[in-house]
Amino acid sequence: MRVFVSNIIPQPGIRLLEEAGLEITEWTEKRKLAGQELIDICQQYDAFLCVSNTVDAPFLEACKHLKVIALHSVGYDNVDVAAATRLKIPIGNTPDVLSESTAETAFLLMISSARKAFYLHKKILNGQWGFTEPTADLGISLQGKTLGIYGLGKIGYELAKKCVAAYDMKVIYHNRHRNEEAEKAFGAVKVSFEELLQQSDVLSVHTALTSETKGKFNKAAFNLMKPSAIFINTARGGIHNEGDLIEALQNETIWGAGLDVTNPEPMHADNPLLQMPSVAVLPHIGSATVETRSAMAILAARNIIAGVKGERLPNIVNPEVYNSSL
Ligand SMILES: NC(=O)C1=CN([C@@H]2O[C@H](COP(=O)(O)OP(=O)(O)OC[C@H]3O[C@@H](n4cnc5c(N)ncnc54)[C@H](OP(=O)(O)O)[C@@H]3O)[C@@H](O)[C@H]2O)C=CC1
Numbered sequence: 405m406r407v408f409v410s411n412i413i414p415q416p417g418i419r420l421l422e423e424a425g426l427e428i429t430e431w432t433e434k435r436k437l438a439g440q441e442l443i444d445i446c447q448q449y450d451a452f453l454c455v456s457n458t459v460d461a462p463f464l465e466a467c468k469h470l471k472v473i474a475l476h477s478v479g480y481d482n483v484d485v486a487a488a489t490r491l492k493i494p495i496g497n498t499p500d501v502l503s504e505s506t507a508e509t510a511f512l513l514m515i516s517s518a519r520k521a522f523y524l525h526k527k528i529l530n531g532q533w534g535f536t537e538p539t540a541d542l543g544i545s546l547q548g549k550t551l552g553i554y555g556l557g558k559i560g561y562e563l564a565k566k567c568v569a570a571y572d573m574k575v576i577y578h579n580r581h582r583n584e585e586a587e588k589a590f591g592a593v594k595v596s597f598e599e600l601l602q603q604s605d606v607l608s609v610h611t612a613l614t615s616e617t618k619g620k621f622n623k624a625a626f627n628l629m630k631p632s633a634i635f636i637n638t639a640r641g642g643i644h645n646e647g648d649l650i651e652a653l654q655n656e657t658i659w660g661a662g663l664d665v666t667n668p669e670p671m672h673a674d675n676p677l678l679q680m681p682s683v684a685v686l687p688h689i690g691s692a693t694v695e696t697r698s699a700m701a702i703l704a705a706r707n708i709i710a711g712v713k714g715e716r717l718p719n720i721v722n723p724e725v726y727n728s729s730l
């Protein structure tokens with residue numbers, strides 16, 4: 405059985421695939437494969453370990469022989485899951501193991517925005533340490549403030565844990581369903597989307613990108629937020645409207661922002677967000693620690709191994725493929 409891996413992944417994942425007797429090809433060029441080129445390659449393999457390539461209906465139709473597609477991510481908005489299910493291709497992902505590091509990234513962006521850390525670092529690099537004045541470069545204190553979470557699931561839970569422990573923050577959230585575990589653990593309170601916007605001092609986004617969440621944070625949403633609020637997005641750039649966010653920061657409708665995800669990615673170096681004092685931007689590194697990326701590679705490898713054997717994937721996105729009535 406032959407496996408195509410569309411990027412270099414941590415060794416523990418590769419070792420597991422090798423131990424299972426699979427023949428592996430890793431894509432080592434520093435460009436993302438897409439379209440016909442990706443189809444031509446994957447047609448020669450039995451399984452695909454996918455590192456954020458677009459897996460759309462034309463790809464799936466052309467590669468319906470694939471026994472499994474294992475994503476090296478928890479998010480699967482790059483995949484046409486309905487088409488994969490129709491074609492009975494199991495899609496695997498890597499939940500849980502990246503929740504803590506992604507929450508840590510949100511936490512880092514929150515503090516960095518609150519204390520203008522990236523901007524001040526840039527000033528020093530530019531030789532502008534300057535004269536320290538008591539009223540210059542002031543940030544915002546996070547102690548006892550209200551953390552609003554849009555999509556309190558696994559990552560949101562880990563962020564709430566950190567914010568409560570570090571700053572005794574109050575937690576409010578907006579989900580479609582109640583998160584009773586978070587309500588019990590942190591006294592988290594479920595509120596409407598409007599209340600989330602109006603009451604949050606820090607508003608952190610942790611939903612998947614779906615047709616419901618796409619563009620949710622737009623001009624109308626930012627207009628409801630506090631002028632002192634910080635907007636954090638470590639989920640997907642498509643959930644906020646970047647033009648509206650820039651305008652909200654320029655007009656001081658909100659105070660700051662921290663982004664690990666942008667739209668498009670990569671963000672262009674002349675983006676005005678990169679010049680704003682209370683904005684911190686990272687290049688989509690939410691899960692990027694040695695430990696987490698190794699754990700993700702292992703989960704992806706386990707999904708591949710199960711898939712090529714025709715067994716149920718340990719982390720399956722579309723369990724409906726196992727429904728015989730499909
Ligand atoms: N920056 C990075 O590197 C990373 C980014 N991510 C992103 O983070 C996302 C979240 O991951 P994770 O926490 O594991 O996912 P979970 O599924 O555990 O949590 C997502 C939460 O969002 C809620 N939700 C879903 N749809 C809506 C909606 N329309 N309105 C309000 N709430 C909604 C869900 O609750 P309910 O069903 O009750 O609505 C759920 O609790 C991923 O999908 C991925 O895109 C993940 C890892 C790393």
Ligand SMILES: O=CC(=O)O
Pocket residue numbers: 476477478479480502690691
């Ligand atoms: O963005 C990363 C993911 O795991 O999803």
